[in-house]
Amino acid sequence: MALSPIVEAEAKKRRTFAIISHPDAGKTTLTEKLLLFGGAIHLAGEVKAKGERRRARSDWMKIEQQRGISVSTSVMTFDYGGCTFNLLDTPGHEDFSEDTYRTLTAVDSAVMVIDAAKGIEPQTLKLFQVCRMRDVPIMAFINKMDREAKDPIELLDEIASRLALDVAPMNWPIGMGQNFRGVLERESGRLTLLGDASEPEQTIADRRSNSLADRVPAAQLADLDETMELVDGALPHFDVQSYREGHLSPAFFGSALRTFGIRALLDGLVAYAPPPRPQASVDREIEPGEDKVAGFVFKVQANMDPKHRDRVAFVRLCSGRFMRGMKLTMVRHAKQLAVSNPIFFMAGDRELADEAWPGDIIGVPNHGQLRVGDALTEGEPIKFTGIPNFAPEILMRVRLGDPMRAKHLRKALEDLAEEGVTQVFRPMIGADWIVGVVGQLQLDVLKTRLEAEYNLPIDFESAPYVTARWCDADDSRALDAFRTQKKSSLAEDRDGNPVYLARNTWDLNRIQDDFPAIRFTETRERA
Ligand code: G4P
Numbered sequence: 086m087a088l089s090p091i092v093e094a095e096a097k098k099r100r101t102f103a104i105i106s107h108p109d110a111g112k113t114t115l116t117e118k119l120l121l122f123g124g125a126i127h128l129a130g131e132v133k134a135k136g137e138r139r140r141a142r143s144d145w146m147k148i149e150q151q152r153g154i155s156v157s158t159s160v161m162t163f164d165y166g167g168c169t170f171n172l173l174d175t176p177g178h179e180d181f182s183e184d185t186y187r188t189l190t191a192v193d194s195a196v197m198v199i200d201a202a203k204g205i206e207p208q209t210l211k212l213f214q215v216c217r218m219r220d221v222p223i224m225a226f227i228n229k230m231d232r233e234a235k236d237p238i239e240l241l242d243e244i245a246s247r248l249a250l251d252v253a254p255m256n257w258p259i260g261m262g263q264n265f266r267g268v269l270e271r272e273s274g275r276l277t278l279l280g281d282a283s284e285p286e287q288t289i290a291d292r293r294s295n296s297l298a299d300r301v302p303a304a305q306l307a308d309l310d311e312t313m314e315l316v317d318g319a320l321p322h323f324d325v326q327s328y329r330e331g332h333l334s335p336a337f338f339g340s341a342l343r344t345f346g347i348r349a350l351l352d353g354l355v356a357y358a359p360p361p362r363p364q365a366s367v368d369r370e371i372e373p374g375e376d377k378v379a380g381f382v383f384k385v386q387a388n389m390d391p392k393h394r395d396r397v398a399f400v401r402l403c404s405g406r407f408m409r410g411m412k413l414t415m416v417r418h419a420k421q422l423a424v425s426n427p428i429f430f431m432a433g434d435r436e437l438a439d440e441a442w443p444g445d446i447i448g449v450p451n452h453g454q455l456r457v458g459d460a461l462t463e464g465e466p467i468k469f470t471g472i473p474n475f476a477p478e479i480l481m482r483v484r485l486g487d488p489m490r491a492k493h494l495r496k497a498l499e500d501l502a503e504e505g506v507t508q509v510f511r512p513m514i515g516a517d518w519i520v521g522v523v524g525q526l527q528l529d530v531l532k533t534r535l536e537a538e539y540n541l542p543i544d545f546e547s548a549p550y551v552t553a554r555w556c557d558a559d560d561s562r563a564l565d566a567f568r569t570q571k572k573s574s575l576a577e578d579r580d581g582n583p584v585y586l587a588r589n590t591w592d593l594n595r596i597q598d599d600f601p602a603i604r605f606t607e608t609r610e611r612a
Contacts, residue, residue: 092373099170099360175188186215189216202235260305268338364404384457385397486542571596
């Protein structure tokens with residue numbers, strides 16, 4: 086494979102990341118401030134209007150139906166410190182969808198926002214685990230220091246022990262809540278103080294400066310010195326290798342609302358966050374600096390315009406220089422696609438992309454040929470790995486009001502499954518489709534969209550299964566025998582792979598004991 090110095094240089098400048106957090110920790114506020122520093126927006130508040138922040142479920146669905154907002158904010162690009170940042174949005178609602186997981190397959194690092202008063206919350210933990218599974222390095226932003234918070238040492242201890250990783254504070258807060266004055270930068274010893282709206286941060290390099298004495302009470306400074314001795318003895322220092330391997334998280338204290346600590350976080354991302362990594366595929370690793378374009382689809386958004394069944398595939402570029410008008414091969418179909426109207430996502434706007442580099446995300450409009458997991462290349466039949474389906478945690482039968490429209494339902498379910506709204510399974514015996522989801526909200530969205538976009542009113546009926554496992558075996562005869570014997574508990578996924586539907590945990594354990602030659606897996610890599 087030939088490497089190109091230009092592509093390598095552009096790739097090194099990319100920082101493609103996601104923000105993971107529990108709802109209300111401050112992800113939207115932080116996003117806004119990052120975009121502000123990146124010059125991508127000029128007024129805070131443009132990402133989402135204030136009232137929309139606390140979106141109730143129904144609002145979210147309305148927005149999901151209208152399609153506009155979730156699309157334009159799902160990738161945000163901005164420049165800072167000589168780097169181009171691509172921030173990928175992970176949906177902020179409490180229920181979990183596969184979309185979130187998949188988005189995390191397209192990033193090189195993550196920022197975890199933690200509410201300083203609450204510590205690690207359930208959604209943060211789940212998302213963290215997905216990042217860890219993929220060795221995605223994580224920086225922590227400890228938010229809301231302008232409010233009463235947990236004791237910082239206890240908080241970092243909690244993070245370290247709940248996530249089983251080292252946490253290295255990059256700065257240390259001076260006070261909290263009403264008495265929050267700013268932070269001490271751990272390595273340089275400089276103080277960055279909280280200012281006002283026009284100048285939110287002021288740096289003071291000299292501890293003897295008069296202005297410091299005016300702004301931070303002597304007792305608080307003395308306290309700080311004492312605490313820092315303790316911190317330096319007890320908490321690890323930052324180590325870039327350990328961070329990149331996912332063993333250590335640097336922690337930045339701040340307040341997104343007061344625009345405090347954002348610059349330090351961005352500088353940290355510029356200096357330490359990994360640029361695009363080599364991407365695993367079945368035959369070889371794809372280096373970002375290779376001169377040929379390769380990318381994979383990690384998300385598909387359909388029906389952006391309800392009048393047309395158009396779709397946009399979100400493609401993460403892994404190598405090469407992409408140029409508008411290029412003809413790329415859709416590896417799964419071995420067919421070419423002329424990408425004449427690619428979309429770049431610029432904070433709220435969509436623009437035509439003339440060129441894009443490894444780490445960048447482009448939107449590729451298509452008529453349904455592209456699915457999650459698909460590779461687009463300049464001809465090489467690359468099969469990317471690592472974009473899994475996840476075992477559903479809720480399984481439901483779909484009941485159609487009008488049985489004459491079964492064919493339409495099939496098509497609609499397949500369409501929506503392609504987008505990753507739900508998974509669909511076809512039982513080997515019986516006629517009702519079974520949909521599988523990892524969160525309840527996915528079902529609500531499925532029902533609403535089937536009705537609104539396909540005019541298919543449906544109901545769900547609970548299916549007597551608790552989970553599903555993909556089945557596979559080295560010995561194809563063993564698999565065939567298993568299929569014949571267990572037909573009544575088997576279904577096929579969209580690609581015709583056998584899936585075992587388990588009635589309960591006992592059933593699942595039993596089947597694994599009874600059929601040792603069969604592998605039962607919780608995730609399946611997309612073919
Ligand atoms: P999310 O996207 O993670 O769900 O959180 P979002 O940014 O919407 O923030 C949730 C709430 O926390 C908002 O308040 C927001 O203003 C507040 N917040 C975010 N960062 C900080 C911070 O650093 N300090 C303080 N004190 N508050 C912060 P809200 O009452 O829900 O909305 P709003 O009416 O204040 O906008």
